[in-house]
Amino acid sequence: MSSADTSPSVYVTRRLPDAVEERLKRDFQPILNADDHLPSADEVVDGCREADALVPCPTDRITSDVINRLADGIKIIASFSVGYEHIDIDAAAGRGIVVTNTPDVLTDATADIAMLLILGAARRVHEGQRMIYEKTWGAWAPTAMRGVHVTGARVGILGMGRIGQALARRVGGFGMEVHYHNRSRLAVEQEAGARFHDNLESLLAVSDILSIHCPSTPETLRIINEESLRLLPDGAIVVNTARGNVVDDDALIAALSCGKLFSAGLDVFDGEPEIHPGYRDLDNVFLLPHLGSATMPTRDAMGFRALDNLDAFFAGQEPPDRVA
Numbered sequence: 001m002s003s004a005d006t007s008p009s010v011y012v013t014r015r016l017p018d019a020v021e022e023r024l025k026r027d028f029q030p031i032l033n034a035d036d037h038l039p040s041a042d043e044v045v046d047g048c049r050e051a052d053a054l055v056p057c058p059t060d061r062i063t064s065d066v067i068n069r070l071a072d073g074i075k076i077i078a079s080f081s082v083g084y085e086h087i088d089i090d091a092a093a094g095r096g097i098v099v100t101n102t103p104d105v106l107t108d109a110t111a112d113i114a115m116l117l118i119l120g121a122a123r124r125v126h127e128g129q130r131m132i133y134e135k136t137w138g139a140w141a142p143t144a145m146r147g148v149h150v151t152g153a154r155v156g157i158l159g160m161g162r163i164g165q166a167l168a169r170r171v172g173g174f175g176m177e178v179h180y181h182n183r184s185r186l187a188v189e190q191e192a193g194a195r196f197h198d199n200l201e202s203l204l205a206v207s208d209i210l211s212i213h214c215p216s217t218p219e220t221l222r223i224i225n226e227e228s229l230r231l232l233p234d235g236a237i238v239v240n241t242a243r244g245n246v247v248d249d250d251a252l253i254a255a256l257s258c259g260k261l262f263s264a265g266l267d268v269f270d271g272e273p274e275i276h277p278g279y280r281d282l283d284n285v286f287l288l289p290h291l292g293s294a295t296m297p298t299r300d301a302m303g304f305r306a307l308d309n310l311d312a313f314f315a316g317q318e319p320p321d322r323v324a
Contacts, residue, residue: 008052020303064091089324105301111166117265120286156207159214216243244270
């Protein structure tokens with residue numbers, strides 16, 4: 001941008017990594033969230049009154065109501081996220097507002113967290129840590145704290161996109177057998193020995209460990225529910241690093257409580273940061289506060305990707321990550 005006086009104004013809903021904010025200040029006129037509070041819908045609308053662009057995060061609900069109240073100056077919404085279900089893209093398109101996301105840059109970080117959740121849920125990490133902190137750990141015993149042996153287990157991957165494929169590579173290193181269900185079958189070289197299932201029911205039947213990586217869409221809403229959980233092998237483990245609303249919380253908690261499932265590992269929740277209170281009453285869950293992309297290089301890369309989209313748009317070019 002030629003100067004601060006002519007550079008576009010960008011309203012940013014949350015604090016971004018320092019390096020990202022420095023680039024924002026260099027190339028744009030940013031309107032920043034100094035205390036990093038979660039803004040209300042009214043605050044988002046007010047913050048955009050003098051802005052040319054909006055950079056929201058997954059926790060910001062950019063609904064049709066919000067979009068229809070945005071000032072006419074807003075021409076692009078560059079989300080700091082790979083998912084964009086928090087944005088009503090139809091409403092944005094109706095107003096001629098471009099929407100972009102940040103794909104590709106968080107694949108490995110999220111796959112690492114999925115692997116962590118598998119191991120943590122299988123080896124009863126939550127229970128073990130609680131024993132340490134509550135000082136209830138007694139003497140070692142041959143029958144104490146026995147978990148699931150993951151080597152040789154069958155892992156069912158629901159959604160074999162970039163993150164699903166990255167997880168498949170990781171679990172292969174642990175000697176696990178990989179199965180997957182996707183909207184379409186991968187090329188043989190991408191499968192790398194994984195076994196394709198053309199329907200969810202078939203995948204569930206062989207999933208000792210089910211790892212969820214599908215996007216949040218109307219079709220996947222509560223796709224893991226009472227009926228689907230019943231199809232899993234007894235003693236299975238469910239892991240979710242996708243989106244919370246693909247899981248029916250009541251059904252999952254019931255399956256964990258009755259012993260149908262051995263455990264679950266969850267990094268995402270419906271309505272987060274509020275979560276279903278029933279999870280806090282269970283010992284056989286390993287819960288994380290949406291850490292999938294939370295490494296310093298990944299969060300920097302997400303921010304730079306969002307800025308790359310803004311740069312392209314304001315230079316009159318097609319943003320590389322346009323979704324609407």
